[in-house]
Amino acid sequence: GDSVTQMEGPVTLSEEAFLTINCTYTATGYPSLFWYVQYPGEGLQLLLKATKADDKGSNKGFEATYRKETTSFHLEKGSVQVSDSAVYFCALSPNYGQNFVFGPGTRLSVLP
Amino acid sequence: ETGVTQTPRHLVMGMTNKKSLKCEQHLGHNAMYWYKQSAKKPLELMFVYSLEERVENNSVPSRFSPECPNSSHLFLHLHTLQPEDSALYLCASSRKHGQGEDTIYFGEGSWLTVV
Numbered sequence: 459g460d461s462v463t464q465m466e467g468p469v470t471l472s473e474e475a476f477l478t479i480n481c482t483y484t485a486t487g488y489p490s491l492f493w494y495v496q497y498p499g500e501g502l503q504l505l506l507k508a509t510k511a512d513d514k515g516s517n518k519g520f521e522a523t524y525r526k527e528t529t530s531f532h533l534e535k536g537s538v539q540v541s542d543s544a545v546y547f548c549a550l551s552p553n554y555g556q557n558f559v560f561g562p563g564t565r566l567s568v569l570p
Numbered sequence: 571e572t573g574v575t576q577t578p579r580h581l582v583m584g585m586t587n588k589k590s591l592k593c594e595q596h597l598g599h600n601a602m603y604w605y606k607q608s609a610k611k612p613l614e615l616m617f618v619y620s621l622e623e624r625v626e627n628n629s630v631p632s633r634f635s636p637e638c639p640n641s642s643h644l645f646l647h648l649h650t651l652q653p654e655d656s657a658l659y660l661c662a663s664s665r666k667h668g669q670g671e672d673t674i675y676f677g678e679g680s681w682l683t684v685v
Binding site: 556 | 574613615618658660667672674675677679681
């Protein structure tokens with residue numbers, strides 16, 4: 459079945475550092491890809507998404523590009539802030555008849 | 571404001587109590603979900619409803635009983651829970667279940683502690 463693999467972390471960075479969180483997927487056909495963010499004590503919030511190959515999703519300074527040739531959707535941000543400390547989930551919406559698939563989450567801590 | 575509202579946000583219950591979690595979505599979606607999130611474990615899909623009909627029940631113990639009276643509301647009835655059931659319970663909704671190119675939206679979650 460479809461699956462998502464992401465680095466589990468934790469990832470610890472200093473403020474203003476560059477962030478990359480890797481995500482790769484296995485799926486039949488052409489799934490939609492997502493990044494969700496979960497701040498402490500809250501639910502998952504949609505951060506960005508891409509629905510087809512070479513699409514770039516972006517929001518709040520975060521970006522991810524749908525790379526079909528490498529089956530990847532890596533999350534990047536040029537300069538992280540303390541307020542970005544959260545858990546980040548990579549996910550996919552598979553083809554018909556199947557449930558959403560989530561990665562295990564990557565905990566990010568940004569130090570001042 | 572996510573469009574999916576869960577109540578209560580926090581619940582403490584004894585093992586012999588009966589309580590319910592409530593979820594309401596204002597997005598006009600036809601599919602609703604319950605997930606369980608425990609510390610250091612991946613998200614676990616518990617139940618899926620599509621157009622008020624249960625389409626998935628992932629081997630969840632019978633002490634958890636879902637109810638979907640209409641496409642906007644979802645309940646999780648809790649009875650004789652165990653301490654290991656303490657977790658964050660997340661409700662979510664999407665436009666249509668299993669239709670591809672869909673996006674799932676989550677509520678803030680209900681923190682459950684079983685004592």
